[in-house]
Amino acid sequence: MVVYGRNAVREALRGRRRVHRIWAFEGAGGEVPGAGARMAEGGAGEPPVSVVGREELARLCGSTDHQGIACEVEAYPYVDALGLLGEEQALVIALDQVQDPQNLGAVCRSAECAGVAGLVVPERRSAGITPSVCRASAGAVEHLAVARVRNLADFLALAKQAGAWVYGAEAGAPTHYTEPDYRGRVVLVLGAEGSGLRPRVRAACDQLVAVPLRGRIGSLNVSAAAAVLVYEALRKRALDKSP
Amino acid sequence: MVVYGRNAVREALRGRRRVHRIWAFEGAGGEVPGAGARMAEGGAGEPPVSVVGREELARLCGSTDHQGIACEVEAYPYVDALGLLGEEQALVIALDQVQDPQNLGAVCRSAECAGVAGLVVPERRSAGITPSVCRASAGAVEHLAVARVRNLADFLALAKQAGAWVYGAEAGAPTHYTEPDYRGRVVLVLGAEGSGLRPRVRAACDQLVAVPLRGRIGSLNVSAAAAVLVYEALRKRALDKSP
Numbered sequence: 334m335v336v337y338g339r340n341a342v343r344e345a346l347r348g349r350r351r352v353h354r355i356w357a358f359e360g361a362g363g364e365v366p367g368a369g370a371r372m373a374e375g376g377a378g379e380p381p382v383s384v385v386g387r388e389e390l391a392r393l394c395g396s397t398d399h400q401g402i403a404c405e406v407e408a409y410p411y412v413d414a415l416g417l418l419g420e421e422q423a424l425v426i427a428l429d430q431v432q433d434p435q436n437l438g439a440v441c442r443s444a445e446c447a448g449v450a451g452l453v454v455p456e457r458r459s460a461g462i463t464p465s466v467c468r469a470s471a472g473a474v475e476h477l478a479v480a481r482v483r484n485l486a487d488f489l490a491l492a493k494q495a496g497a498w499v500y501g502a503e504a505g506a507p508t509h510y511t512e513p514d515y516r517g518r519v520v521l522v523l524g525a526e527g528s529g530l531r532p533r534v535r536a537a538c539d540q541l542v543a544v545p546l547r548g549r550i551g552s553l554n555v556s557a558a559a560a561v562l563v564y565e566a567l568r569k570r571a572l573d574k575s576p
Numbered sequence: 577m578v579v580y581g582r583n584a585v586r587e588a589l590r591g592r593r594r595v596h597r598i599w600a601f602e603g604a605g606g607e608v609p610g611a612g613a614r615m616a617e618g619g620a621g622e623p624p625v626s627v628v629g630r631e632e633l634a635r636l637c638g639s640t641d642h643q644g645i646a647c648e649v650e651a652y653p654y655v656d657a658l659g660l661l662g663e664e665q666a667l668v669i670a671l672d673q674v675q676d677p678q679n680l681g682a683v684c685r686s687a688e689c690a691g692v693a694g695l696v697v698p699e700r701r702s703a704g705i706t707p708s709v710c711r712a713s714a715g716a717v718e719h720l721a722v723a724r725v726r727n728l729a730d731f732l733a734l735a736k737q738a739g740a741w742v743y744g745a746e747a748g749a750p751t752h753y754t755e756p757d758y759r760g761r762v763v764l765v766l767g768a769e770g771s772g773l774r775p776r777v778r779a780a781c782d783q784l785v786a787v788p789l790r791g792r793i794g795s796l797n798v799s800a801a802a803a804v805l806v807y808e809a810l811r812k813r814a815l816d817k818s819p
């Protein structure tokens with residue numbers, strides 16, 4: 334798998350995956366620790382760094398959105414979904430059919446910043462952790478635990494058996510998103526823009542919550558809604574710990 | 577100005593700007609009220625609808641990201657920045673040098689959804705409301721008040737004279753973003769990713785607040801941070817109103 338973009342390559346180099354090699358424009362590695370200095374020394378060391386031209390880099394990446402640097406890494410290491418709920422205070426985000434790589438990447442970034450236990454996406458009709466998701470997440474996927482499940486509704490049922498409380502985000506739901514206390518094992522479920530949660534996924538939620546809309550546009554972007562929800566959950570949990 | 581994409585055209589048609597004409601692929605207007613039905617009837621009425629081919633539409637838009645529909649609208653109607661602070665509870669977002677149209681569009685969308693009084697951006701070294709910002713905002717810019725100012729620090733000084741409290745977002749600031757009460761006239765200032773707030777803008781803030789980062793990535797996307805901050809401000813204000 335080829336990962337491209339300055340942030341994505343930098344985080345790959347300090348993440349879990351083995352990086353096999355780096356390709357960069359002359360001088361482009363400067364912002365990436367472990368690449369820039371070694372380029373000046375001829376690119377020897379591990380992983381090796383090769384200087385390439387613009388067209389060659391675009392060909393290797395299958396994209397022109399590479400910011401002058403890319404690397405070849407091992408396949409993305411998905412984790413086990415139920416394993417994410419091991420901790421008593423595990424906070425997990427689940428996405429139902431979010432197909433846009435920009436949106437998935439943006440959710441990954443906020444999720445990693447918020448320090449969640451992980452992210453769950455369905456195997457089908459959802460973006461996986463592709464190079465464009467790595468890029469859109471600013472490399473956050475390298476430090477985030479991501480699980481793929483065959484059936485999201487079935488996963489939510491198992492999560493409930495494992496003691497998790499499942500909140501689904503739905504515009505117009507009667508419960509304001511600030512009402513729940515978000516304690517214990519929690520799964521926050523968000524659907525694709527436009528279509529929202531599928532009926533079986535919706536039915537698998539313990540409670541539906543709404544982020545209020547006060548304008549004329551019909552919905553928040555899924556990554557904005559995810560950021561608002563996950564930080565509200567953190568806020569509520571911090572209240573619990575205060576004396 | 578040519579606006580493209582289904583949401584952007586739909587919102588332009590129900591927004592403030594005069595729409596001069598619509599161009600669409602055969603059948604592409606279906607999701608846009610006011611365009612689809614009239615296309616079937618030959619495109620007469622106001623604004624006129626013309627059926628165009630893929631290459632022609634891409635040429636008109638200067639982009640292939642048009643989803644089969646575009647329209648020509650009058651120039652974007654920027655508003656007066658200080659006028660945004662007229663109401664006693666006015667909540668305004670100011671962006672310092674956010675140059676990426678995707679990020680600016682995403683902030684516009686969350687800002688419109690949250691019902692803020694408006695958005696302030698500097699004239700220079702910042703994206704304006706371009707067609708790609710309209711697209712990225714899902715059309716939210718049509719319903720949002722946006723002002724451009726020559727100098728953001730000067731605007732913040734005037735905003736303070738007008739009774740506003742100015743909060744700047746900065747990773748690592750000592751004040752947790754949930755601490756302020758966000759009452760009265762408020763300006764929330766966010767900087768570009770990477771560079772953050774410029775020194776004069778930072779110095780013009782009454783208080784710097786931080787959204788906590790619990791992962792390994794160094795910063796939230798500016799649109800995620802904006803969504804978290806603005807919804808926290810709304811939450812605090814709602815507390816005030818509860819009995």
